Amino acid sequence: QQQVKQSPQSLIVQKGGISIINCAYENTAFDYFPWYQQFPGKGPALLIAIRPDVSEKKEGRFTISFNKSAKQFSLHIMDSQPGDSATYFCAAQGGETSGSRLTFGEGTQLTVNP
Amino acid sequence: SQTIHQWPATLVQPVGSPLSLECTVEGTSNPNLYWYRQAAGRGLQLLFYSVGIGQISSEVPQNLSASRPQDRQFILSSKKLLLSDSGFYLCAWSVWLSSPLHFGNGTRLTVT
Numbered sequence: 001q002q003q004v005k006q007s008p009q010s011l012i013v014q015k016g017g018i019s020i021i022n023c024a025y026e027n028t029a030f031d032y033f034p035w036y037q038q039f040p041g042k043g044p045a046l047l048i049a050i051r052p053d054v055s056e057k058k059e060g061r062f063t064i065s066f067n068k069s070a071k072q073f074s075l076h077i078m079d080s081q082p083g084d085s086a087t088y089f090c091a092a093q094g095g096e097t098s099g100s101r102l103t104f105g106e107g108t109q110l111t112v113n114p
Numbered sequence: 115s116q117t118i119h120q121w122p123a124t125l126v127q128p129v130g131s132p133l134s135l136e137c138t139v140e141g142t143s144n145p146n147l148y149w150y151r152q153a154a155g156r157g158l159q160l161l162f163y164s165v166g167i168g169q170i171s172s173e174v175p176q177n178l179s180a181s182r183p184q185d186r187q188f189i190l191s192s193k194k195l196l197l198s199d200s201g202f203y204l205c206a207w208s209v210w211l212s213s214p215l216h217f218g219n220g221t222r223l224t225v226t
Binding site for chain 1: 120157158160163173204206214215216217218219220222
C-alpha cells in the first residue's frame, strides 16, 4: 500500500496556539517522512523531515512526532503565527528501487487568525 | 547553490492546442527530475519522473508526455489539450533517490 492519509483537511487556529496535523501510512518500507509547506501560487517547500530511527525532531517552532508502531506521524506548530497560514503536506518515501517517489497526503489548509 | 526554473508561470490554452512546459535545474548534475500536477490547490499527483537523460517513467496514463533532452532540462508536452488537463503543474528535482524534493514555482494551466 502506498497511501498516506492526512487529517484534518483544514484547520483554523488562533495566533499563539498550537497547530497539529496528523498523517498515517501503511507501507512499512517507508523510511523518510518529510513535511512540505506551500503558499498560494508557489511550489511546496521542504519544511522538516524525520527518519524512523527517532521519535521526534524539532526545528524552531516546528516539531515532527513519529510513532513507528502505530505508523503515524504528526506536525506540531507551536506559537502559530498568521505567516504560517499555508497548505501543509505530509509525505512518505522509501522501499522503491527507482525514482524518489514521494507519496503525499492530501494536504491540510492551515489558517492562523491574528 | 541549486535553483530550479519553471516557465511560463501562467498559461491559457484552448482545447485541442499543443502544450510545452519547460523546467531547468542549475547548480547540480544528473538530478532526478519530476512533473507533478496539483488540482484545486491540494493533492500532488506524480505524472512523470526521470533518473537520467532520455529516461522517462510515467506514473499515470494520460494525455501528456515528458521528455528529458538534456541533463538538467525536463519538458512536459501534449499534442492536444483537454479541459481536464487544467491544473497547477510543478517540476521538482532531487539529488539522490531518497533525498528531498525541491519544487519550482509551478505553471498554472487553464484549458478553455
